[in-house]
Amino acid sequence: MTQIDLSPKTCANCPIRPRAICSRCTADELMELDKIKFYKTYPAGASVVLMGDPMTFVASVVSGVATLSRSMIDGRMQMVGLLLPSDFIGRPGRDKASYDVTAVSELTLCHFHKKPFEKVTHATPHVQERLVEIALDELDAAREWMLLLGRKTAREKIASFLLICARRLGRKEGESLHLELPLTRDAMSDYLGLTIETVSRQMAALKRDGVLLLEGTRKVKIPDFSRLLDEAGDDSDGATLS
Amino acid sequence: MTQIDLSPKTCANCPIRPRAICSRCTADELMELDKIKFYKTYPAGASVVLMGDPMTFVASVVSGVATLSRSMIDGRMQMVGLLLPSDFIGRPGRDKASYDVTAVSELTLCHFHKKPFEKVTHATPHVQERLVEIALDELDAAREWMLLLGRKTAREKIASFLLICARRLGRKEGESLHLELPLTRDAMSDYLGLTIETVSRQMAALKRDGVLLLEGTRKVKIPDFSRLLDEAGDDSDGATLS
DNA sequence: AGCAAACCTTGATCCTGATCAAGTTCTCAA
DNA sequence: TTGAGAACTTGATCAGGATCAAGGTTTGCT
Numbered sequence: 001m002t003q004i005d006l007s008p009k010t011c012a013n014c015p016i017r018p019r020a021i022c023s024r025c026t027a028d029e030l031m032e033l034d035k036i037k038f039y040k041t042y043p044a045g046a047s048v049v050l051m052g053d054p055m056t057f058v059a060s061v062v063s064g065v066a067t068l069s070r071s072m073i074d075g076r077m078q079m080v081g082l083l084l085p086s087d088f089i090g091r092p093g094r095d096k097a098s099y100d101v102t103a104v105s106e107l108t109l110c111h112f113h114k115k116p117f118e119k120v121t122h123a124t125p126h127v128q129e130r131l132v133e134i135a136l137d138e139l140d141a142a143r144e145w146m147l148l149l150g151r152k153t154a155r156e157k158i159a160s161f162l163l164i165c166a167r168r169l170g171r172k173e174g175e176s177l178h179l180e181l182p183l184t185r186d187a188m189s190d191y192l193g194l195t196i197e198t199v200s201r202q203m204a205a206l207k208r209d210g211v212l213l214l215e216g217t218r219k220v221k222i223p224d225f226s227r228l229l230d231e232a233g234d235d236s237d238g239a240t241l242s
Numbered sequence: 243m244t245q246i247d248l249s250p251k252t253c254a255n256c257p258i259r260p261r262a263i264c265s266r267c268t269a270d271e272l273m274e275l276d277k278i279k280f281y282k283t284y285p286a287g288a289s290v291v292l293m294g295d296p297m298t299f300v301a302s303v304v305s306g307v308a309t310l311s312r313s314m315i316d317g318r319m320q321m322v323g324l325l326l327p328s329d330f331i332g333r334p335g336r337d338k339a340s341y342d343v344t345a346v347s348e349l350t351l352c353h354f355h356k357k358p359f360e361k362v363t364h365a366t367p368h369v370q371e372r373l374v375e376i377a378l379d380e381l382d383a384a385r386e387w388m389l390l391l392g393r394k395t396a397r398e399k400i401a402s403f404l405l406i407c408a409r410r411l412g413r414k415e416g417e418s419l420h421l422e423l424p425l426t427r428d429a430m431s432d433y434l435g436l437t438i439e440t441v442s443r444q445m446a447a448l449k450r451d452g453v454l455l456l457e458g459t460r461k462v463k464i465p466d467f468s469r470l471l472d473e474a475g476d477d478s479d480g481a482t483l484s
Numbered sequence: 485a486g487c488a489a490a491c492c493t494t495g496a497t498c499c500t501g502a503t504c505a506a507g508t509t510c511t512c513a514a
Numbered sequence: 515t516t517g518a519g520a521a522c523t524t525g526a527t528c529a530g531g532a533t534c535a536a537g538g539t540t541t542g543c544t
Contacts, residue, residue: 070385070389071389072393072476073475078388078393080385081385092374093374093378098382098385122367123367125364125365125367125370128367128370128371128373128374129364131374132334132335132370132374132377133335135374135377135378136333136335136336136377139377139380139384142381142385143312143322143323143341143384146322146384146391147312147313147314147319147320147322149388149391150391151319151320152314154500154501184520184521185521185522185523186522193391193393194502195501196521196522197502197523197524198501198502199522200523201524203522203523204524216510233314233316234314395530395531396530396531426490427492428492436531437531437532437533438491438492438493439492439493439494439531439532439533440530440532441492442492442493443493443494445493446493446494459491
């Protein structure tokens, strides 16, 4: 039997393997998945799929950042998903994209042809369970996001966004938390249902008030995490960093 | 073997049976589900579960209307889900509610104890598939809703809400479409991220402009469906009623 | 029928975030 | 190194929807 590489890098390529349930896949199942996968790299700004396109694959993000978005006929758009490395793209059982997928930085995806992927997963209960779990995670995120879009002030929206980023991308450095924003101000405005000017102004306000420090435009330091939690106005007791 | 009742009424009680895939459940599976189910009726305004509560059941709506909502410490809240008869409540594999569930009218649920429900579904691929499908449907709805919350004007929000209601609850009567709103103005404002006053004013404006006719406060007639579609500003080609 | 409470409407005013309009700072390629 | 375009900031003004306030209507209970 061929040796299977279970190192983190490979692990991240299989949408089923992340979050430590890799162990539940048999070597045969992993080999089967490895046979039907292929990598593809998109330049920053590239469109991966457009709403309505036939979806012939599922994929997982190897590196880079992608966004999901929906738009109106007149061009107004709203980001509805943010995809970071190890995140899953795709709707098993659906054949059309119901939103646009765009690379916001150079993006490498590990694709799986959809038909054979579904064949592999079809009869594998723990994989189906994992797919339910992925969908429920996304649903929770979407609903948290709805609260943000519907009821939060501009300042709270920015703070909430920083919080979300900090949770996934933040690194503790002594007392304070260091992170590199994955989005431009423009993309942040699409995320938060604001204009770019408001994003810029509120970032400046939070900086002025000592909630954050900026190094250049994308590098952010959070001196006091609980202060940021307050600013975000969240109810969730997520006082912890993963 | 006991006779199984496959009439629509019973069918709607099982979260797996709706949408015409009942046929994929064997008689044994249906019997197993029937053993672990129980009905419960909640008065209008009752809280079904609160965020953070342990969730010991999944359920499906038999009659009435329920809402999912999230709130902030200071009381601001956003509705994040609207549940009508045949809709599914519950997060298989999760043990805590991540939002509040409230009965907005008298509500009857068909509950299934979660543990045995998961046992029944665990080894049944077509049921797992159905659960993925349910979760993806909710996700699509949530993302559509995010576009509404983030980018639509008050008038567009109202029109979009009427559209959603019309699709699920509307009845053709000659040329025009008749429907009874499932929510009060107050609940509509929570749905749409508006205040009750704005909802009231925009309903009045749409009435004044001939987009709708009101009979009392909840009965709505849409004389021209395509007009409503325009007002909603949607991109989706959903020009059809189910 | 009569009353209270919930629900809804309408008006006046205010304020947050959008829009319009320059300017400044990065980034990166030649 | 320099120049061009992208990304970002800042200021002035505007407007959509929130807020405050009052009154009207419906519903349900006794």
